[in-house]
Amino acid sequence: MPRKTLVALLFALVAFPATAEIYRWTDSNGATHFSDTPPVHRQHSRLELTEPVTVPMNENIRQADKVRQSRAAVGRLLTSGSKDRFAAGKQARREASQCEGYRKRLARIQGQLRAGYSNDRGNNLRQKRRELSQLYSQSCILN
Known part of the structure; x- marks a missing residue:
């Protein structure tokens, strides 16, 4: 006993x-x-002192691996050299949509600059216009 x-x-x-x-x-x-x-x-x-909080990380790691694998699979489907016959068309439509978005944003900023502004606001708008113009040139004109 x-x-x-x-x-x-x-x-x-x-x-x-x-x-x-x-x-x-x-x-x-x-x-x-x-x-x-x-x-x-x-x-x-x-x-x-309070007891530390512990969170099991193994499930988070597994979920992150699944997400990474899914993104890689989608990326392979959307590459221009993939066997997916729609990938090239999707890529072209996405680029055209992105270029159109750049053009609209540039036009909006240009309109704001014409409408009048304070000195700081004008500097910010011109900086945004420069950055968007560079993105537009690199993505839409030079490609």
Whole structure:
């Protein structure tokens, strides 16, 4: 019987998390100290620590791998050299749509510049116009 009691006591001790009291105090030089024993002749405070939250990551990693594989499969289908007969047409339509979007955004910014603006607003609009013009040139004109 004592052996069963000893085993039960051992399991009970293992089941409870280890807790230690932590004390904080500042010395005469202004340095902050932490210890598991309180200082004898110093004013100190006891810190309350919370249990850390643990999240199992294995499911997140599996999900990320599935997403990565799906994106790679879609990317292979949409490349111009793929065997998908619609990939080239999709790519051309996407590029045309992107170029049209650049043209509309440039026209909107140009209209805002013509309508009048404060100095800072005009600088921001001109900066956006430069960036969009570069994107438009690289994506739509040079290709």
